[in-house]
Amino acid sequence: MSVQTSSAQVTAANLESSDTSSFHEMNSILSSMKRAHLKSGPADAELRQDRLLRAIRLLKDNRVALAQAMSEDFGHRSTYQSMLADIMTSTLALQHAAEHVAEWMSAETVDVEQGMQARIQPQPLGVVGIISPWNFPLNLSFGPLAGVFSAGNTVMLKPSELTPRTSELVAELVGRYFDPMEFVVVLGDSKIAQQFSSLPFDHLLFTGSTAVGKQVMRAASENLVPVTLELGGKSPVVIAPDADLPTAITRTLTVKTFNAGQICLSPDYILLPQGSEQQLIDAAQKFMQQGFPTLQSNPDYTAIISERHYQRLIHVLEDAKQKGARVVSLAPSGEVDFDASSRKIAPHLVLDVTDEMAIMQEEIFGPLLPVKTYQALEEAIDYINQHPRPLAAYYFGENQTQQAQFANQTTSGGLVINDVMTHVTIEELPFGGVGASGIGAYHGIHGFRRFTHAKPIVIQSKEGASSQRIRAPYADKMAQLEAFLSQ
Template sequence: MNQSATPVTSLLDSTHDLQALFDAQKAGLHRDGAPSYADRMSALDKLAQMIRNNRQSLLETVSQDFGNRSFAETELGELMPILNSIKYVRAHLKKWMRPHKRKVGIAFRPASAQVQYQPLGIVGILAPWNYPLTLTLVPLVEAVAAGNRVIIKPSELTPRTAELLKTLISATFPTDQVAVATGGPEVAAQLSALPLDHLLFTGSTRIGRQVMAAAAPNLTPVTLELGGKSPVILCRDYPMEKAARIIAIGKFFNAGQTCVAPDYALVPNDLTETFAAALLRAAKTLYPSIAGNRDYTSIVSQRHYERLDDLIEQAQWAGAKVWQLNPEGTLQERKIAPTILTAVSPEATVMREEIFGPILPIIGYDTLEEAIAFINERPKPLALYGFSMQTPNIERILEQTRSGGVTINGTMLHATQEDLPFGGVGESGTGAYHGYDGFVQMSHARGVLKMSRFNMSHRIAAPYGKITRLVTRLMLGK
């Protein structure tokens, strides 16, 4: 991309005119064409340098937006994935950009066929609040690697982070290459309605439907990274204390505000309360206290806090048993203590809505088939977790369920692998990205067939005669 192009730095600062920004990026696209390998590598280097040079500001700003967010969690869940993504893409980008050879049908030889990956053009990124850096900048890495120009709309629920990203990105890239548009839902709606070449949205299924509807009139392709109720199946043979610690780590990281966090656990009926006690012990080991603990993240807003508090109250009113770790003194810090629910009705609100907080219902089952049926009766989840030491159990879980991704004997870790696609299925999303899959998702795969100067294809034409009949007999096997 032409780095000497004049930045359109004032467009959003003065008018928030997304149409003018879009037009400027489109003009830059027509002016400069597809960026070279060197340009893309340079852009990735600048992005990595931006993260490294502003590490402390990013940590502090994200924590301020949440009320409190552990610096370690932001480093582990945000800065490291972004830098790892850049490192992985840089190591493989040259190979990805090369034309990929394909086979030519025997009737069309001599000829050559290949797929060329071209930039789509202008990509919109609608980012969420729960990981305001990772889920903004990892898609940006892959969009830039594929040679696109990008317009980003961060979440208004993390306004300080959104403004910091806008400042940093405008200082790193010309606005007609990468730009950030801040604001509320009206800005997201306006961006969704532009004739973009691709739109990536991360958020709830409800808003995902609205984004897809807004993009439809322009036939804008969309990648929807949504959520859903990601289940855990704990088989009887897996060591319970070990499972409890692994699940507690995944569930209570970022106070459960993770799209692939375990949403509920399916546990053998006679072990539900024993497992609840083990989970609470594991949580206490991770977080000896909640109030005043800088390692335990606050709920992002008062509205979300009240929603989670209501889920617990509703479940308890309906007969669920509540197991909670040290809830005292957490209200002022907007923290929900790690909470386990047993004897939960499958019809309870907590079992019908994605929780997105540190609450884990436990549902009992008698047989593995029953647990699998419980999952399959509900919308396909974004993630699924199976715990078993026995291969037949694992194979049955994998073969008989559908989900966006899976980690066996762990939680969330499949989403950290650069060489695995990350995405949902059904109501949990459409499309996938990360690494090569992200590069392909953000590119147009153009098929190119080059005919040899000695090809005879022009001879197979009307009026059809002996050559045509010979070729058709050979091809059809008659």
């Protein structure tokens, strides 16, 4: 493990992940940060804005080096995708918070009777822990800071070990831009992450798989640490009979090819009206010809993050073939479907799928897209409701009655009609899951509230009328109480 311990440098502790001293070192840092937070008192609006703006400067000033580090970690990652999804999106979230933090901090006055005064005072929680994943290593580390810093908290970050160059560079840069009592980065493997999730934070945010999310929640419960879990699941795309199918598949594949489908909100399967399969294939092939005339040498197409994930996706694809699926590769003419040396996998449509196939049982997190057909919209709705609630659902169709039916009869973290993933780009909307896809939401003011304690404050009147009614003797108050209850 290595831990950022000063504003100027990163100190390598070089501890084995099984060594309990790593836990004690992290706990010592957390204790120091908690003491500093209490000693300094709640951060004012100016300090909160300053922290948000420093995070923006860190990202903008070092965007080239950060994009290069991410590409090296992936084997190859589109520079445009890194600049857009990790740099720009994060800075927009931080900027939005910087512009509104003074407004969000204002106490809310509550109307009360009998001469009392009451207000709800937003209060910082303290030190927030963030465990971020590899697929968007900056977006999912710095995006949450919009809520964490605007709420007046400080932060300990554990970035993914699957993006070591990016994580090490982030640790180094945080040391330049932040005091160690404001922002600390902890580096290490998955066992260090397990220890990190056991620390007594004031709040813990985890982004990752549902399986690991259960472990994080279990560890946090030992200290009664409140958690926000941003998980995943199988987000469906429902194409209604009245939908413009070429538009639907174009917008679906736009996201499915972004980051090679390695996105928690990526479409995980399509529910398609029976008989539309060939139209879907034709539209998908046209999309690929226009957007990705080449793949293996194309700088716009991202590799799979690791050999293990690459092999997992190939196994899922082969399992579907063996169990009777019809696989349609969208690789450009003359190119291989996938290449172990580049770890690039072409998008594949997988038709005639069944629930016995691994591709329909686990989150894909790659450029494979199963297609399941239905005869009536109710059948598609029933299928979604028979499975764990997804992080997002996507519906394509123009009939407003059917749009409302789908919205009312399915439950998902978010719903987008006639597009895919658009909701996550709107900072004023809460982003989060439901059920197996997550607990809690953030973004914009919802992030501020997520990392804030809404503290009720009451100032009693001089007369103290409200407390008089519970003071004995009660006999002279009984008639008044009976009169009220008999109304």
